[in-house]
Amino acid sequence: MTKQFWNVLKVSPVIAATLLSANSALANEVQESVTSVAQLSQQTDNIGQVTSVSQFSDVQPTDWAFQALQSLVERYGCIAGYPNGTYRGNRALTRYEFAAGLNACLDRVNELIATATADMVSKQDLATLQRLQEEFSAELATLRGRVDALEARTAELEANQFSTTTKLKGEAIFSLDQVFGDQVAGGGDLESNTTFSDRVRLSLESSFTGSDTLQMRMSAGNFIQNNDVTGTRMTRLGFAEETGNNIEFDKINYAFNFGEKIRVKVDAAGAEMYENINSFNPDFKSSGTGAISRYGRFSPIYRQGNGGAGVTVQLNPKGAFTLSAAYLAPDNPNDPDQKNGIFDGSSTIFGQLEFKPSKAFNIGFTYARSYERGGFVDLTNSTGGLNARRPFGNVATTSDNYGVQASFQPSSRIAVGGWAGYTNAQSEVSDSDADLFYWAATLAVRDLGREGNTLGLIFGQPPKVTGANGTATEDSDTSYHLEGLYKMRLTDNIMITPGLLVIFNPEHDNSNDTIYVGTLRTTFKF
Template identity: 70%
Template sequence: MTKQFWNVLKVSPAIAATLLASNSAIAAEVNEQQVTSVAQLTKETNSIGQVTSVSQFSDVQPTDWAFQALQSLVERYGCIAGYPNGTFRGNRALTRYEFAAGLNSCLDRVNELIATATADMVNKQDLATLQRLQEEFSAELATLRGRVDALEARTSELEANQFSTTTKLQGEAIFNVSQAFGDKKVGGGDLDSNTVFSDRVRLSLNSSFMGTDQLQTRLEAKNIGSNKDVTGTNTTRLGYDGGEDNSVTVDKLNYAFNLGEKIRVKVDATGAELNENVNVFNPDFRSSGTGALSRYGRFSPIYRQAADGAGITVNVNPDGPFTLSAAYIAQGRNVASDPSEGNGLFDGGNTIFGQLSFKPNQALNVGFAYARTYQRDSVNLFQSTGSDFANKPFGNSRTKSDNFGLQLTFQPSAKITLGGWAGYTMADALTGDTGRDADIWYWGATLGIKDFGREGNTLGLIFGQPPKVTGGSKIASESGTTYHLEGLYKMKISDNILVTPGLLVIFNPENNDNNDTVYVGTLRTTFTF
């Protein structure tokens, strides 16, 4: 609106400024000719704040033609609102609906002043002008009231039929088609494999009682078999496999809350995983449902030092580029709840974990991680990631290990993400021949290219060396080296459907140069709701 427009309508500058200060959140909502939720309207409305002095507006100068009007409205009526960034946006185009909303806002303020016996602050000329404008825009005001009434009715209906006032239901379903193929399987014999069709379904009930906390109860059912059954090596496993014949289990139960402004605490009763609780520096591939297809390609094996147990994780984010994470987890689904000897929260297998991350800017993020792990029974150092020998260098003898990891993410642009990790483990046998120890190394590199071919799609490449025993006392080193190569293409069909075809190539499985290369072709479709 221009100054000439106000002159045509014979509106005082004071009223003009009031209308320019209209509640843009409600006006925009009406202008879109649709009704949204109360939560959305409240969020948008709260983005505009009341001011007490016209000098608070960075874009309003004493030389502006409406400056005196704005100043008068602030001092006399107090019905001027601005934006959080300290601007008034006086030159912004004005719709008739916004005009009506602003008029209604000022009328409410005038009525309030009259009711509190401060009518001397309102002169007759302003009241007469407001009355004329109210009559002129009576139709728009009626439309606005109708929209608000409809919104209230819809909100009441939603509240009456909602599932819960504190809980949200989130789901994920995976349809998986895959087949492993090659000449020979590890250990000898032909690699005989069939094309399989399998699934995994997860339902999460996420409850919040204070707004900043979350109680997660996750149910899971799946029937995705391990490729090791036909290839003879865990290096061909998918990142989301596991088979319980689609029996429903409580996969996770945890509660997270803020302890102050900078500290986040998460307590896991069951299903604790380090990769779910701390940053793993592989944003494009960390998820089992929408990330890498393989088990190894999701993140560094150091984050598999604790799995499927119970414990506590603390993340501290002070001001600055550093973040500190710490965790204690009792390993095994039933270990922490078993009171017998060699089990329980502290007497059974466990992991103490710490990580310091450094993020000097938006492009670079580096993490240094350490984990001290004790495994009493069913030793599996990297949870079946890598060769069998690397996971059990001393068989099932009780084992302790010190694990060191370096991880990083580098984003040279908004569409390209480079990642990688390198890790070293020192493992010692605690039973049997206690003089045995092993040195284990692994590394990996990832590349993610967003919007490749089409907006929303991601091309991914992963290459690395899974865990390998390179030396030690009283044990043999692995002579060969396994290399993991993975290519995948995530295709976003819609906001809720992601289709990911891909191929895994495993060179020298089980760190043995005599083993033939094994391939795994996969087509994963992920539905989220």
């Protein structure tokens, strides 16, 4: 609308500036009404007077308002810029900035009138301004009424808001699931019923400085793991959680910036490495809106040390290179007894180097050294066969884990990714050792059929023992994981995902029949 005023009405520079400022101020009122209370209190940037339009590095002679700015600067001297030499012509105007700019222009107009110079404001300018005010009085009154209503609404929200520092986020999953197949892995008829299950999470996220986050999450669910029916944890769903629908605090952490290039996250409970650093699988990593299987969400290396307490540090998290380091204690970090606590119990030392030259291509190299005490051993965190999970049985085990992950987006609608990992495990009670290997490739086709929908395909080999000495047993065959899903976004808050998971040669044994898991997941977010 402002550009049409300038082109059609040909008003004077002072009138144009006044109208532009008024329109921006009203627009800013609307914008501020939907921001947080903390944002409303932010201070504006310092401004400084300029004497020539050429002082603005972001104003070009080809800009449609260049002549107006040139006249206001050189004729009236009432345009101010930012200390870094920019004007930011497309930026919304705050009420403080509008008041400062208007005051400067009015002071200059009064000065011109007092000195009776040839460049003073003409009667034609004032007449044009009066005519425009009368012509658009109805629109101005409407906007003024909307601003008054927004101010009243903002005051009401401030008086009745839950908290000035805390937001409540929620997610609810309803899932209809069915396992198919002739036999259970290991032998015996496969008998399964259709199940209907739920999982609900409520997260309180507080910020005290604007760049920090304190998270406290409550969770409840009634999923029954299907490995008892299928005979293998390779069929485990990625969103399954069993608490008997009793509410539990499953995640407590605090993240903050330590300078401009260092991000620190301290987990008191429920640490999950894939949430702390980049896992290179953005379309499928979420348990609520990602892959339907546990293995399909991301590389198992990001499950090392999960579930307990620890600290994660990222150096240069927003740059092309990011170096991450973490120390996690997954089991009983709050127990002072022997073989428990932060340092005497199970633990993981984690490191990752990411290279992100652009949004189109990312790659990461990861290492984790883990110690798992006897009775709590699961090297792959329920994503592979039994041999891979506990190659020496449920005895104390140390492992060195290496991984490489990458994602490639040739266009905004296509994303290709994958990972490969190698683990060398050593028994702490004998001279036994074992080598594990796994890989996967992913494909996401976005906006297929409708904007917001995504078709996903995942294919790979779950963790497998490829070499063994001592008490460990090598897997003789190879299992393959095939997964297809279609995420349908009904609204911004509701998504339905039908999916099918197929496990060939379960437990890396080709004598086991293929097992199928079908699911219909509905996710509500608020």
